[in-house]
Amino acid sequence: MSSKELFKLNPIKFCLAMGLQIIAAVGEVVVDYVLTLQFDAAKNRNLSLFLTWTLIQLSSYVMVFLFYNLAGIIWQKLIQNYLHLIRQELTDHYFADSQKHAVSAVQNRMTNDLKLLHNDYLDSFRYVVGMLAGIVGVAFSLVTFQWSLLVACLIFAAIQIYLPKLLDKPLQKATEKVSVANRKYLKTLGDWLIGLSEVRRYLASDKLFKTIAENSGRLEAANIEKEKVDQELDYLNQLAYSLGDVLIFLLTGFLVVNNWAAFGLIASIGNFNGALFGSLQGVANYGGRMRATKKLREEIFVAKKKIQSEQKSNLEQAVSFSIHNLAIDFRNGEAVTFPDFQVKAGEKILLTGDSGTGKSTLLKLILGELQASRGKIQYFNQKGEKIQPCLLYTSPSPRDPPPWG
């Protein structure tokens, strides 16, 4: 998942949303700029100029919020389209990779992980673009008043951008922990609820409650941990912001008193400063959030990769098979041997035997889910030729080690 993929999906919508976001952000700067001019007009007792600037201020406000919200709608449409595509690609991959997947892991990927990326990456991207535009607008405005104000602001900008980097790693770790804990919780729920009637029959509710409570507790702890890191990040940012605010106001007062900057600036510098630091804080914050999703995005990129199944398309469907000297030795010493037999195309077979004689094992061997220790299974196509069939399980997944391994 990346902003580049999102752009490629629909360049027009992408640019439209970003364009509106940028114009709205610049519009906010215009509102602050006009405040300086309003104050100067008021100081000069020029009512008609004051009213003109006020009208411009009002129309800017109307445009700013309209454009922000329009950008939000277009962006959301684009994101939903993108997520839909990713879910399809994930499904295709799960279908084609011939591996076993725990239901809970797939559910977590398709819901929780994608939601995390939607909030922390895709939404953040839009905010960051707007905020960057705002920063450029404010910087430009400040330099038209007094270059030293811009220099002062840039110094604080550097401090602000550096600060959250200190918390980059812990935030990434905490985000990952929430995902892992959630996956485990879902798996536990799935595992236990599937056998709920057994749990009832053997009165094992204590164990059920205990296991579910334990996993829920871990999820709780992971969420609290993430919140803690989030809050620490906020605190650092706010501290840097307040410090910059006070010092810049001091500098402006000095410039205005010495007649080096327009009088009205004393009224609007607070707004400029607020906009600048707010945007910087936002960029640092949302940027940090975006960086924290890096690993998850790479994971999803791999998980949705198209599987090249050239080999498989050459594989034919088996219609009959035969078994020779087939045997399997399990690690625990259990061994099962099977008699030789053949199943012809279209034949119906009844497989019977006491519990534990190897019926399930045989089916697993035929499907390729288990590998034989000795002997072989041969598969034939419609013409009776020996073939290499497309088996359900080609190789055991590294994530789910087979029970005998």
Ligand SMILES: Nc1ncnc2c1ncn2[C@@H]1O[C@H](COP(=O)(O)OP(=O)(O)O)[C@@H](O)[C@H]1O
């Ligand atoms: N993963 C395994 N590890 C060790 N032993 C196994 C495993 N799976 C099956 N077995 C053993 O193989 C024998 C056949 O089991 P199974 O195929 O499940 O029998 P059935 O389905 O006919 O009841 C049993 O003795 C069982 O204990």
Ligand SMILES: [Mg+2]
């Ligand atoms: Mg069985």
